[in-house]
Amino acid sequence: MRLLVIEDDPLIARSLEHALQPLGNTVDMFCTYAEAQAALAHDRFDLILLDLGLPDGEGLDLLASLRDRGDTTPVLILTARDGVDDRVSGLDLGADDYLAKPFSLAELEARVRALLRRSQQRSDNRLRFSTLSFDPTSGTATLDDTPLALPRRELLLLEGLLLHAGSIAPRETLERRLFGFDDVGSNALEVYVSRLRKRLQNSGLKIRTFRGLGYRLEEDREPGRAEGPEDETA
Amino acid sequence: MIEVTGSLKRRLAVWLLSTVTGLGALLMLEAWVSTHRAAERAFDSQLEAAALTIAEAVQWQAGEPLVEVPAAALQILATRHQERVFYAVLDAYGEAVSTNMPFTLQPEWRARVADAPSALTTDFDGTSWRLYGREYDSAGWVSQEPVQVWVGHTRVGRQALGDELFERTLSRFLAMVLLAGILMAMALRVALGPMRRLRRQLRHRNADDMGPLDARVPEEMRELAQTLDHLFARQRHSREALLRFTADASHQLKTPLAGLKSTSELALKSQDPADWQAALLAVHDGADRTSRLASQLLSLARLRHIGEEGKVAPLDIVAVLRESVLDWAGREVARDHDLGLAELPVGPLWVRAEGWAIRELLGNLIDNALRYTKAGSEITLGLCQQRETVSLYVEDDGPGVPFEARERLLQPFERGGRQDTDGSGLGLAIVDSIARRLGGRLSLSERSPHGLIVTLHLPLVDHQCDQNATRLDDPDATREAPP
Amino acid sequence: MIPLRRRFAWMLLLPLCALTISARAQVTPLVVEAALDHDVVAPLLEAFRRAHPEIDLEFHDRSTLTVDALVSEADPAPDVVISSAMPWQMARVNEGYAQRLDSPAARSWPAWAKWRDEVFGFTFEPIVMAYRLDLSKHMMPPQTHADLHTLLTTEQTQLRGKVTTYSPLKSGVGYTLFQQDARYTPRFWDLVAGMGRVNASLEANTRSMLEGLSDGRYWLGYNLLGSYAMVWAQEHPEVIVQVPQDYSLVMMRMAFIHRDAPHPGAAATFVDFLLGREGQRVLAGQTPLFSVRPDVVGPYTAARLRDQVGEQLYPIPLNASLLAFVDPQRRKAFLARWRREFERSRKVSSEP
Structure with missing residues (x-):
């Protein structure tokens, strides 16, 4: 995993380097537009962290030229400007995520992880999250490399959750994936979610419910702790 | 932006000029016609007199009319303009008894004159002539046949008189226009005096003088002066508010900075790595708080002083709410809270608002709720549709805010009496500013058994006809990972 | 010449x-x-x-x-x-x-x-009377129209055939002058009658009248063009030019x-x-x-003439009233009256 960080502030650059290195990544640091452009011309990266206010150019221009070349490398924009226009034009130009300074390193790490996962999926064409893996071409899922035999709807649900791995899979999206446009009861999805939950018990993974929003596949960091949302009350 | 669209003076002058020109042209046309008609009448009466004089000289001898043309008649005809003259005395059969020129008198003229005396204008010999004919019944011993007396002259005098009269009218009119123009200019100068004085007063005003105007102005300018006064008052208030805000803000920033300073100083004096660790933690929290404070201050300042940006397109608040809550729920800060969405009304609900404003507002409300409630608390966002408004609410099951503190909560730097969190106390002030900006209203209420409900009431927009409004993309689509 | x-x-x-x-x-x-x-x-x-x-x-x-x-x-x-x-x-x-x-x-x-x-009108020609120098031997030469009328009445036997004037029929100038005379005074017709009484000779131009005066055929001429008469008188001392003292017509070319x-x-x-x-x-x-x-200065100027004969110069007015003189009916009527006046007295006087 190669990361490219384009950031002109040395203090932030250093802390970014320190924060990202432990994730098991190679981190290349550049602090000017020109250097970054040169690097992008020669090498391929798995993720780019881009600061918008560079001393010799606009980060957004760099992003635009990248996308014009057809390069789909995920880009996370970092900026002190929390102006809305920046956000909109950044996303319009094809940035994958956006983080306003000041940010907490925890937030940064979470987002980087999500983007990297996506990048990786793109490379080996398999959906992965932690020990869970799904091959969309064969339609098979494995947990700890052990094949998981799942009914069709649960498989579809798993795929849906994995597609959004690390972030919330909206309920409507999942419903459409499972049931098409059929009119189903409001509890129908919940039934399949609880079935899948049972199968994932003690796998170090859990499905968290977000009221009114959807579900998220996440690592069960504190397996001993009982959390309210996991109660099947919804 | 001040756009100068001509001067008042010029505008008035143009109006005056065009009015005078238009009316003047009509007036002059009328004057030309009437002066020339007057000239015709004046000269026609001389023709009449001459005809009469000749008629007097008609005598009958042996049944034949006989006339010795009186010299005086010819002089009357010639006038002082020395016209060429014509006379003819015709008998009952239209034969000339006496004439001085081979003028052809049309039979229909003679017929007309037989009924009533009449004058006519005709061309003869390359010159324009005015002829006058009249029939006289003369009594003789033998016969009583009528004779027609025709007289005429060229029209030089008439034209000269008409032109002269017209010229006189014209020059009088022009003099009047000139005089009116001068008076108008003077009146304008006097009338615009208050405007000039006001201008001078404004120009000599100090930059920081926001006091009311001291000017005597006419009725027409009262509104302007009052508006100016109101503007000054508003600016004064806004300036004072800004000063107060800046002072508050710098005070607020100074406090955490002082904490940072003293903590780091203490840590530097210590030799114990445990102290360093503790101090670094404190510094980290302080920095976090300070940066958050700074960005909130910025956003509040911007909100309060951003200008209106024209008409805002309608926005589906359901979609924005769903998108925002989805965004926040996925964040690390919300990991320990139960942040959720209540059942939303079906279909889009349109409000007139900018997307960023709603997002900023929701962000602040959610952030506040996360910050001021314990981990594990339930935070629920939802929408209630009324007839013409929609209420967006955020409720939590935290400790709530005492009733008497709620109003103050909307003021900047107010934390509802709580000092135990790392909040800045600006969040609700920002929310309030946005609510005002959107033409909405913010209310705080209590949730039973405990907790706080913050509700934003926004007017709904009738959006049936507005099909091409900016539609937010399906929030799910943006979250969908590429296959 | x-x-x-x-x-x-x-x-x-x-x-x-x-x-x-x-x-x-x-x-x-x-x-x-x-x-x-x-x-x-x-x-x-x-x-x-x-x-x-x-x-x-x-x-x-x-x-x-x-x-x-x-x-x-x-x-x-x-x-x-x-x-x-x-x-x-x-x-x-x-x-x-x-x-x-x-x-x-x-x-x-x-x-x-x-x-x-x-x-x-570019000339200013007075209309004058002219008589032979020896007229004064027989009678007081006339100075005014009234004098002339008196002489024609009182001295009609002596003056018979010795008086000359324009023929209104043959001369346009003569006609004009008589018309103008008639406009000024009605007594003009008495003068015409007087002319008729002395059987005055009617000439077509001034030159003939002047020649008659020099020859001795005429003693007295009435309504001569002053311009010609004055030149003639300079060369013929027997002819005296008299500008009428009551009024004198002035003709213009x-x-x-x-x-x-x-x-x-x-x-x-x-x-x-x-x-x-x-x-x-x-x-x-x-x-x-x-x-x-x-x-203009010279022997023959209107101003000088006024100085010599006083203010009784009456130029024939150059205006529309002149047009009346050429009116055929008026001319016919005038000439008829002229002839009537001229011949009536002659008949009366010729009848013994």
Whole structure:
């Protein structure tokens, strides 16, 4: 995993380097537009962290030229400007995520992880999250490399959750994936979610419910702790 | 932006000029016609007199009319303009008894004159002539046949008189226009005096003088002066508010900075790595708080002083709410809270608002709720549709805010009496500013058994006809990972 | 006659001069039809030819009636028309045969001596009585019209056949003068009756009357052109010229440029010369036609004449009233009355 960080502030650059290195990544640091452009011309990266206010150019221009070349490398924009226009034009130009300074390193790490996962999926064409893996071409899922035999709807649900791995899979999206446009009861999805939950018990993974929003596949960091949302009350 | 669209003076002058020109042209046309008609009448009466004089000289001898043309008649005809003259005395059969020129008198003229005396204008010999004919019944011993007396002259005098009269009218009119123009200019100068004085007063005003105007102005300018006064008052208030805000803000920033300073100083004096660790933690929290404070201050300042940006397109608040809550729920800060969405009304609900404003507002409300409630608390966002408004609410099951503190909560730097969190106390002030900006209203209420409900009431927009409004993309689509 | 010889000399010399002076200049012809004695006006014509060698002036001296006829009948039309028959000139102008002259001299010409800026009275000729020197042996010579009337009544036997005047029928000038006389006083008809009583001879022109006076055929002449009479009297001392002391008519020669003048430029130059200071100066100094202009000095000027005879000069007014004189009915009526008055007294007196 190669990361490219384009950031002109040395203090932030250093802390970014320190924060990202432990994730098991190679981190290349550049602090000017020109250097970054040169690097992008020669090498391929798995993720780019881009600061918008560079001393010799606009980060957004760099992003635009990248996308014009057809390069789909995920880009996370970092900026002190929390102006809305920046956000909109950044996303319009094809940035994958956006983080306003000041940010907490925890937030940064979470987002980087999500983007990297996506990048990786793109490379080996398999959906992965932690020990869970799904091959969309064969339609098979494995947990700890052990094949998981799942009914069709649960498989579809798993795929849906994995597609959004690390972030919330909206309920409507999942419903459409499972049931098409059929009119189903409001509890129908919940039934399949609880079935899948049972199968994932003690796998170090859990499905968290977000009221009114959807579900998220996440690592069960504190397996001993009982959390309210996991109660099947919804 | 001040756009100068001509001067008042010029505008008035143009109006005056065009009015005078238009009316003047009509007036002059009328004057030309009437002066020339007057000239015709004046000269026609001389023709009449001459005809009469000749008629007097008609005598009958042996049944034949006989006339010795009186010299005086010819002089009357010639006038002082020395016209060429014509006379003819015709008998009952239209034969000339006496004439001085081979003028052809049309039979229909003679017929007309037989009924009533009449004058006519005709061309003869390359010159324009005015002829006058009249029939006289003369009594003789033998016969009583009528004779027609025709007289005429060229029209030089008439034209000269008409032109002269017209010229006189014209020059009088022009003099009047000139005089009116001068008076108008003077009146304008006097009338615009208050405007000039006001201008001078404004120009000599100090930059920081926001006091009311001291000017005597006419009725027409009262509104302007009052508006100016109101503007000054508003600016004064806004300036004072800004000063107060800046002072508050710098005070607020100074406090955490002082904490940072003293903590780091203490840590530097210590030799114990445990102290360093503790101090670094404190510094980290302080920095976090300070940066958050700074960005909130910025956003509040911007909100309060951003200008209106024209008409805002309608926005589906359901979609924005769903998108925002989805965004926040996925964040690390919300990991320990139960942040959720209540059942939303079906279909889009349109409000007139900018997307960023709603997002900023929701962000602040959610952030506040996360910050001021314990981990594990339930935070629920939802929408209630009324007839013409929609209420967006955020409720939590935290400790709530005492009733008497709620109003103050909307003021900047107010934390509802709580000092135990790392909040800045600006969040609700920002929310309030946005609510005002959107033409909405913010209310705080209590949730039973405990907790706080913050509700934003926004007017709904009738959006049936507005099909091409900016539609937010399906929030799910943006979250969908590429296959 | 000396003037005649001079005239011939000039006629020979002039084309020569014109040729030599303006060898290359275009010579413009100019035809003037005039009822004005060539002998009398010769100095003026000479002066014009001197001043304008580029114009070939052709001057025709004709009777008033011929001139009047030429105005409408001549083809090509004459350039300038001059005549002493004032009513006829006036009628022609009224008929539109004249064209306007716009020049400084024309503009400043006295208003009483012009009409419409088209026709100009450019001479000032008093109408006089003339008698033989020896008349005073028989009777007191008349000084006024009343004197004349008295003489015609009291001395009718002595004066029988010895009185002469214009024939109103044969002379346009005579007719005009009698018309004008009749306008001033009704007693004029008594005078006509008186003329009839003495069987006055009616002549067609002043020259015949003057010749008769010199011959001794006539003792007394009435209504002679002063211009001719004064020149005659200078050469014939037996003729005395008397300007009537009660009133004296003044006749003007009228000139206008013909509407269809083939050479309007030359015509304008000629009339302008007549009215100009130079022309009027020649008129005042070398002809007995009297200058109208008050700023011209010479023996024959209107101003000087006024000085000599007082204010009783009555110019025949140059206005539309003249047109009445040519009205055929009026003329017929006037001539009829004239004849009636003239013949009634004659019959009375001839009947013993």
